[in-house]
Amino acid sequence: MDQGFFLLFATVSxxxxxxxxxxxxxxxxxxxxMACFLQISAIFVLLEAPLLAVIQIFVYVGAIMVLFLFVIMMIDMREAVLQRFLPGGNLPALVLLVVLGVEMIVLVFWSDSFSVATPATAGGGDTIRTLGTTLFxxxxxxFEAASVILLVALVGAIVLARKEPG
Structure with a gap:
């Protein structure tokens, strides 16, 4: 049953x-x-990690999505519609998407641990301390790479929202 829900949430994600x-x-x-973040939060619930599920909803769905919506509101949509992506840029992305999708499917079906439904739980009631120790x-x-990516996204949002002089 858990494996079916996992496949459902992962597919929708x-x-x-x-x-x-x-x-x-x-x-x-x-x-x-936002829908993708909610699906990932549901996967955390399946993994019996309710703290991570709540953090996923509060931090990403709440805070990051508000930041993205503010950036979307500040972008001049009429000017953005006139700017197009480089022609032919979709083909390499599509090839990469297909290769990564096939790789994911192969890894899922060849994995021995995929069929075993034993969540990794820490001994005792000290799960937050164990999570922090493992994370850091x-x-x-x-963890630091994710921090740098979020910082780059914030700087990129500021650069996109800035008006050109002249």
Missing amino acids: VITALMLVVARNPVHSALAL ADYLLP
Whole structure:
């Protein structure tokens, strides 16, 4: 039963992520991103990590989406519609998307741990301390990389919202 829900949430998450990239309207992209975040939060609930699910909803769906919506409101849509992407730029992205999708499907079906439904739980009631220790000890580099990506996104939003002189 859990595996079925996981496949459902993961599939909807991938579909909404694709909608995020493909949508031409920035508001539709923001709504697809919010739906993707909610699906990831549901996966956290399946993994018996309610703290991460709530943090996912509060931080990403709440705070980050508000930031994105403010950026969307500040962009001059008439000018943005006139600017187009480079022609032919969709083909390499589509090829990469297909390669990564096939790789994900192969890894899911060849994985031995996919069929085993044993969530990793920490011993005792000290799960937040264990989570913090694991996050800042074992996964420090990915955590800092995510911080840098969010900082770059914020700077990019400021650059996009800035009016050109003249």
